[in-house]
Amino acid sequence: MSGNWRPPSSTDVARAAGVSQSAVSRAFTPGARIAQATRAKVMAAAEALGYRPNLLPKILQTNRSGIVAVVVGGFYNPYFAMTLEAFSKALTARGLQMLLVRVESDRKLDSVVGQLAGYRVDAVVSALALTSQDAADQLSKLRIPIVTLNSDLSGDWIRSVSSDNFAAGEAAARLLRERGGTRFGFVAGPGDSPAQVAREAGFAHGLEKLGLPPAMRAGGGYDYASGARAARDLFASSERPDALFCANDLAAFGVIDVLREEFGLAAPDDVLVVGFDNLDMAAWAPYRLTSFDQDVDAHVAAAMELLDLEAGATCVARVAPSRLVERESTQRS
Amino acid sequence: MSGNWRPPSSTDVARAAGVSQSAVSRAFTPGARIAQATRAKVMAAAEALGYRPNLLPKILQTNRSGIVAVVVGGFYNPYFAMTLEAFSKALTARGLQMLLVRVESDRKLDSVVGQLAGYRVDAVVSALALTSQDAADQLSKLRIPIVTLNSDLSGDWIRSVSSDNFAAGEAAARLLRERGGTRFGFVAGPGDSPAQVAREAGFAHGLEKLGLPPAMRAGGGYDYASGARAARDLFASSERPDALFCANDLAAFGVIDVLREEFGLAAPDDVLVVGFDNLDMAAWAPYRLTSFDQDVDAHVAAAMELLDLEAGATCVARVAPSRLVERESTQRS
DNA sequence: CGAATGTGTGCATAGCTATTCACTCGCCAG
């Protein structure tokens, strides 16, 4: 029955209302010159037919779709959820839609970008840390504004927003020292994450500046299991650390659980622990984890500002500070 | 400089390659009749100009955009993250894009649906539990297939996928009884969630069928804080429960933490606790929470099948069973 | 009363691609 049904067009409405197609268009355009009586007739006909203006022709002419593509690598980390939530709000506030794209790796991104360009997305936000300059160049050729989060690529149409991860690493070193740490450990995130690299470098630099020995190192992922593995590695050795900086909260939770369950050690009495991201869970009773709050809203606000930049000027980087939130995991009573 | 730049069109490429626009189109259409030499010329020109076929004209004609709108109410619950991840994979596998829409309430949904129709989305998936039949009717008038998750509305273009929440509630009652529970408590989710209502009804029915007294009740949200509040309410009374069924895991975590911190009670020795959703965190050391796994992949697979249904036939409901995953929180040693 | 201003409407068109139709070759078989 509905084999080749098509949604009602403005022409259909015009016919039903006994006016021209232009009148229908004007009825739906705020501020257009149209008589109230005509508008009423049009609206009645539109309601009866279930007409909704088709946005595609406008996009076709203006090349502005009102759609922003957000690229993520996965959803397992609640930090991404916070970011998505904030972006969603910010985009909605501006009347923009969010096309969510999940890619396994930079390679996959290349392939999907062609499609995005085909949809004429207004911009691309990459929460995934782009690492291949190839992909970046590919993207800038399309003249689509791109904002990357915690990445360090550059290019004509590429802007970026980052936390000052290096400074946070230094601050972690200072805090752990102040709270009585003597043997330091770093629980690393994945090696291809620029944020991870900067946090580690900052931590190392902070320790050095304080005249402290370099940190032991383990881990290699942003997830719970990586943290758990790291704890086992670090505490299997004879020289156990007593102050840990973890690349993110999720890993820190893994660390804390393994220390408590498998080694009978607790934070902060046996080990000081600092995380990163300040997830909701960091405040939960079993953890009470000291962590760096990245102020997701500020990041997103900065990203939105960068998207407003008209032309594809040279790379613009914004750095938002991270706020240290201290909880029990670093406060010995 | 780039004041009114526009992306290269197939006509531009045709001019550059010295062929007709048709030839360019055919070069990009797999299986079209075109000479290899011509295709090569076209591809070279396209590469030089950075041409990507504009998808909008095709959409304009066919009214099929290859975009599915996914509506969610928020991201704070990791269960949504799992669902999103699964949908993302399923859609990508079919070459579809995901337009993510976040709405505060059903009302807001109405207003955004007009825009979705304007973009000619192929379908709408609502992870938000639609509760207003108005919204549902509004949607079905647009002849856009809709799949709702854990909702119970019906209409011409509305299909739904649910867990058998009622059966799970009954199973929770049986399990808690078997494990030695005598005084039962239910930690409720938000009242406007059909899933919450069904879980509670199933639990109540299960208790009754076993000849047990009805459960005490507290809570009213799917989040950690609601669970925490519920625990304080339930255990402030003189008649404390010793077996709790929580509407979801997040609330269960709040319950467990408050019991441990503020009442010195632990699961499973003092209180048996069952949750719902089987989040990753449910397996973590501080909780080891018995929970119902909703098999997100199965849900999503069912949803995708329902979307394939051509016409807007009468309401089709799929129910996926939930699998009980028992952990220490209900196993006394 | 004539002119000028303002209001409301319809006509025509741009924007880009996929596809249908018609056409031209080159080639083979009858």
Add this chain to the structure above:
DNA sequence: CTGGCGAGTGAATAGCTATGCACACATTCG
């Protein structure tokens, strides 16, 4: 030699809306 066929190509068109332009009519002012 000619009819037919297949391959390859170009011209024309549909799909829908916003908008500039022209026009019709009402109103106001000198």
